[in-house]
Amino acid sequence: MASTAVLLLQLLLVSLASAAHLLGGSAAFTYRGQNPDGTYRVDLRTKSIFTRCDYLSWSCSGSNCLNVARRPSGVIDRNTNTPVNTCEAETVFTTNVSSDKPFQMRASGCCWRSTANSVNNWRLLTEVDLGKRSDTRKPNRSPDIGILPFLRVPQNCPRTYKLTSFDPDGDKVQCRYGNVRGTECDRCNLPPGFLLDQGSCTLHYNYTQANIKAFALEMVVEDFPQGYINLQYGDGSRSSKAPMTVRRGKRAATTTPTPLSKLPMQFSFLVDPPAPSCQEGAFLPKFLTPTPANGGRFLAEVNKELEIRVKAQATDAKINNIVVSGPANIKKSQNTQGEFVLRWTPLPDDHGQHFVICFAVEAVKSPAVYQSEMRCVLVEARSEIVKSHVICNESSMTVSVEKASFPRLHEDHMQLNDPSNTACSLQRHSNSTHIIAIIPLNACGTQIEEDKENLIFKNEITTVDNPSDLITRKHQMEVQFYCQYSKQGNVSLSFVAHRKNITVCEKGFGTFTYQFEFYPNNQFQTMMDPAAYPLEFDIGKRIYMKIKATSSVNNTELFVESCRAAPYDNPNYHPTYSIFENGCKMDPTVQIHSPAEQKEFKFSMEAFKFIGLNNQVYISCSVMMCEAGNSNTRCSKGCINSTSTSPPRSKREAVIQSASHFVSQGPLRLRRSAESVRATATNLNLNLVFIAGCVLAAVGMVCGVVVYRAKVSKVKYQPLPTFES
CATH class of the missing domain: 2.60.40.10 (Immunoglobulins)
Known part of the structure; x- marks a missing residue:
């Protein structure tokens, strides 16, 4: 018996020693309707932050309480920058009550992590009233509240925090400090140096001494109707609720009405040494x-x-x-x-x-x-709202959008990020029921991103008034979509970074092909091997480039109007670095080399990188074909300063010069950056994953996204095999 008692005592001591300490907690509720047996169901969505992942235990208090069931907790966020590691978790408690009369949910216990204002025990209270409102004919809905559970500020830096509160019933939301000791709060006193504006739910930090311990702030959120309403209950009884302020005659009188509901909002606030x-x-x-x-x-x-x-x-x-x-x-x-x-x-x-x-x-x-x-x-x-589906494979992504989702729009007035290539036309694969696009991972304006875990290829379908217009003011819909590939897992087919030639067919110029390549020296004889991409350069080393046009029409010449560099292969990416603009050199290191023929353009410049995390550089140029020797063409005018104005095009110009076309090549990388990335396996760079034995993961997370006007939402589907189409 003695040994058993000692063992139990040791286990108790271990339990107490390993117990997590609270740093904050909050709750909001959702009425889920009546159960088949006539009882009422309410979900209490709670958040708690401890020194390790844990949750508050809530109980129901009231004569109509029946049972409380807890769902498994989910971690929201962890933080290692705090004095002790913290973990915020969400737990949902389902409560069944026998009637729609008011009841309470409570959480109490010990202990807060040692606080600057001597708060020790936690005391959190939620009040729920399921009476049917006379204005909405439904039970009251909980305000939605938000706060970071661990705030910090330097001692000498005053700061204002607007504590987010929203009420779906349109009620007035008030944030006050807890004042019912042992029920709503432990100490119930706002620490010195803080000011709370209850009506606007705004917390002001002014000044107080820095402390290695955080303050525990014990606040309460309440909602009040905008006018007088009644709550009707299932047993025929009623209660009345008044707004915060009412007018009697010519004088304003402030009342102290009871709230429709009450929610806890408690969090830690650390005052750091001066900045x-x-x-x-x-x-x-x-x-x-x-x-x-x-x-x-x-x-x-x-x-x-x-x-x-x-x-x-x-x-x-x-x-x-x-x-x-x-x-x-x-x-x-x-x-x-x-x-x-x-x-x-x-x-x-x-x-x-x-x-x-x-x-x-x-x-x-x-x-x-x-x-x-x-x-x-x-x-x-x-x-x-809009039904869309995306399939990812090793070199392209296929998006399918149901036309019935937007009956007033047609693919003629919709386009991808960069529709200049005929392969990017939405009319190419669409049918009577679906908008269908098959987008190469390196074309159609697809943008490339990466983080520590994934490679992400993004594009979008947008509406345009007229396909030939540059802008629109009737932006009805965007369908954003992406393919996300994990950097880890079984390998699949590789993705080739080198850009292929672009072939264009235009009236008056027949068929012509643009070729944009890099060369090892100023001889421009043998282009760099496509298998060597991404090309690696040292900062300041000269890069040699040639754009060449092959045309079925004689007596034509090539003109490069602009060239820009960007960290992504997207001509619409901003900001970009200008190399040529309006036919003029913008980069001081650019040299133009004598062409062997009129249909090619040779130039070089010193290698550079973008400031920040972008180690890659793509070069995109706007090019066109013109009738050679014609002084009325854009090609013959050469460099035009931005301050000068070019004469309007005549009707004859439609057959003496082509439209502008984008050609791009890359990526280029600094050799130093590439070596650094190779040395850090956990920080694989985007392009090294593409080339030289580094290949995309076999399974991608496929995503489609819909945004109406300025409001954003996104779609994510389950992983599909890369061979699926």
Whole structure:
């Protein structure tokens, strides 16, 4: 017996020693309707952040409580930049109650991680009232709230946090500090140095002394109707709810009405030592485009992936992390453009609900960690709108979109990113029921991205007023899609990076082919082997290029109007680096070499790389064919300064010069960058995966995305074999 008691004591001590400590928690509820037996079902979606992945245990309090069941928890995010490693998890508790009368859900226990304001026990309370509202004829819906569970700011940098709150019933949402000790909170006092604007749910940090311990903030979120309403219950009884402020006669009188619901919102706030500067963009990260604004709204379709891009800069510290709070299946990654990408796929059970996604970027200058402002966006989960499907294989992606999804649009007014190549025409493969496009991974304006785990090829179908127009102001729909290949797994067929020749047929010029190649020296005799791509150069080494046209029509000449460099093979990518513009040299290292004939253009320049994470360079040129010796053609005019104006084209010009066509070649890479990548197997570069024995993974995650006007949502399907078509 004694040995058993000792063993139990040892196990208890081990359990206590390994127990996680709380750093924050919140909850929101969803009414799921009546069960077949007449009882009522409510889902309580809870979030909790501990020093290791754990969850709060919630119980039901009320005479109508029956049972509570917990679903498995899902991890939202982990952070190693905090004083102790943290893990935020989401857990859903399903509660069944016997009537639609009010009840409470509670979580209480010990202990918070040691706090600066002496909060020890956790006390979280949720109040739910299922009475039918007189204004909506439905039970009250929970406000949607969002907060990062661990905020931090330098002692000397005042900051304002707009705590995101949205009410689907249009009610007034208020955020106050907990004031019912032992039920809503443990200490129930807002720490000094903080100010809370209850009406706007805005928390102001002004100043307080830095502390290695975080403050525990114990807040409560409540919703109140905009006017007087009644709640009717199944037993025939009623209760009334009043707005926050009512008017009586000529004088305004403030009332203290009871809220429709009550939610906990508790989180940690760490005050760090002073920063050398509070200027955003120096030590504190500053958000850049395309980061969405705080309070931005998105539509997401069920079973389709939503993508949110976040970018920030800090000139005096190194950006190394993004912290996120949102639904449990949200994912984060960083691409080679330095952007953080958040991806989330709503499930069928999420239909009709709203979700808040909050994020902040962190930069490090050891030993200090600097956190950006917090931004939150609201996402509404909708059912599928446009039906699309994508299949990926080793060298192309096939997208199929049901025409019935958009009956007023036709493929004549839809195009890919770059429709200049006839192979990229949507009319080529479409039929009476589907828009179908087969897109090579290296053509049609396909953009290439990579992160630590995946290679991603992206394109989109967009609407245009007139296929010959450059812009549109009637942008009705975008169908964005991509193929995502894992860098790890069984190997499949390789992808060839070298760009093939482009053949064009035009009235008055017959058929002609453009060839764009790189050469090892100024002799321009033997082009670089296509199998050697991506080509490797040292910074400053001269690169030799030749564009040649082969035409079935004699007496023609080639003209290169512009050439630009970009980190991606996409003529629409911005920003680009100009080599030629309007026929004029823009790069000071460019040399033009004497051509052997009128249908070729030879030039060279010194190798360079783009600043930042982009190690690759593609060269894209706009070229045309003209009638040789005709002074009225664009070719004969040569370099035209941007300030000068060219005369309008006459009708005769339609047969003396061709349209402009894009030709591109690449990628080029710095030899130093290539060697560095080869030495780091876990950080494979995009193009090394393409060439020389590095091949795409056999299974890709296939994705299609639909965006209506300015509202974004994305589709993701299950992995398909690469041989499927």
